[in-house]
Amino acid sequence: MNNPVNPNKALWEKGDFTRIAATMRESGESFVHRIGIGPGMKVLDLGCGDGTTAVPAAKLGAEVLGVDIAANLVAAGNRRAQELALSNCRFQEGDAANLRDLRDQSFDVVMSIFGAMFAPRPHDVAKEKVRVTKRGGQIIMGNWIPNDPTLVAQILRISSAYTPPPPEGFVSPMTWGVESHVVERFGAAGIPKEKITFARDTFTFNTPRPPAALVDDFRRYYGPTMNAFDAAEKNGKAGELQKELEALFEQQNQSPNKSATSISATFLRVTVEV
Numbered sequence: 001m002n003n004p005v006n007p008n009k010a011l012w013e014k015g016d017f018t019r020i021a022a023t024m025r026e027s028g029e030s031f032v033h034r035i036g037i038g039p040g041m042k043v044l045d046l047g048c049g050d051g052t053t054a055v056p057a058a059k060l061g062a063e064v065l066g067v068d069i070a071a072n073l074v075a076a077g078n079r080r081a082q083e084l085a086l087s088n089c090r091f092q093e094g095d096a097a098n099l100r101d102l103r104d105q106s107f108d109v110v111m112s113i114f115g116a117m118f119a120p121r122p123h124d125v126a127k128e129k130v131r132v133t134k135r136g137g138q139i140i141m142g143n144w145i146p147n148d149p150t151l152v153a154q155i156l157r158i159s160s161a162y163t164p165p166p167p168e169g170f171v172s173p174m175t176w177g178v179e180s181h182v183v184e185r186f187g188a189a190g191i192p193k194e195k196i197t198f199a200r201d202t203f204t205f206n207t208p209r210p211p212a213a214l215v216d217d218f219r220r221y222y223g224p225t226m227n228a229f230d231a232a233e234k235n236g237k238a239g240e241l242q243k244e245l246e247a248l249f250e251q252q253n254q255s256p257n258k259s260a261t262s263i264s265a266t267f268l269r270v271t272v273e274v
């Protein structure tokens with residue numbers, strides 16, 4: 001019998017996030033420095049993609065496990081770790097809402113940068129993160145913020161206007177960018193709100209190509225934007241969506257060289273003391 005399709009997994013395997021991740025390398029490096037990753041720490045990176053944060057964490061000497069729902073990204077992460085001879089970094093498939101292969105209290109840091117926010121069942125995600133973190137350890141999440149004026153929140157807002165309404169009961173990933181939801185979800189997992197802190201942080205997308213080329217990458221490789229274009233094409237609106245995104249990327253581009261792209265995006269950094 002065939003396994004039923006998991007739409008969450010299918011969404012990310014449909015594209016190839018490595019193409020977008022290639023523009024985020026400097027931000028991944030500087031992020032793991034900022035959060036104090038160091039030698040010997042046991043680190044879990046959830047929704048790790050091909051290792052934007054897992055690989056630099058391993059370069060800092062941590063013992064890193066990357067878990068992602070997309071088989072193609074797990075394979076890409078393992079290839080990167082091998083090419084860089086990082087024997088302290090490995091990637092495996094798994095679902096942030098059900099980490100059944102991982103033991104209780106086994107990581108010093110559980111981080112998830114724009115990763116676990118995309119898993120359905122956010123309360124299970126919070127519970128699983130708390131379960132696998134050592135007492136005295138930390139959970140760190142990076143979550144896009146709904147209605148934020150910067151790049152990714154705007155891509156997701158524009159894309160959703162072209163996509164059919166989600167199935168009933170669907171919880172938007174963007175709710176992870178709202179402090180009250182974060183407090184409620186970790187509260188249900190046994191963490192009092194005094195143990196949770198919030199900060200605004202930034203990731204920058206850099207490419208030597210112009211903004212329209214980056215739009216093209218999102219159109220061809222980023223699951224949520226691919227779905228928006230599929231739906232828009234059916235309604236004859238793909239050109240409109242393309243124009244809206246190109247205008248957004250042009251307007252947000254901070255590169256002095258207009259044939260290159262550098263766009264910063266704001267996110268909510270959540271730190272939970274377990």
Ligand SMILES: C[S@@+](CC[C@H](N)C(=O)[O-])C[C@H]1O[C@@H](n2cnc3c(N)ncnc32)[C@H](O)[C@@H]1O
Pocket residue numbers: 008012013017021024046047048049050051052053067068069070073094095096097112113114115116118119120
């Ligand atoms: C926007 S990408 C970010 C990837 C990576 N953290 C980075 O910064 O490059 C979102 C990632 O979350 C993963 N993901 C989505 N749902 C997941 C789930 N339920 N469990 C684990 N990973 C998931 C996707 O496969 C994808 O790699």
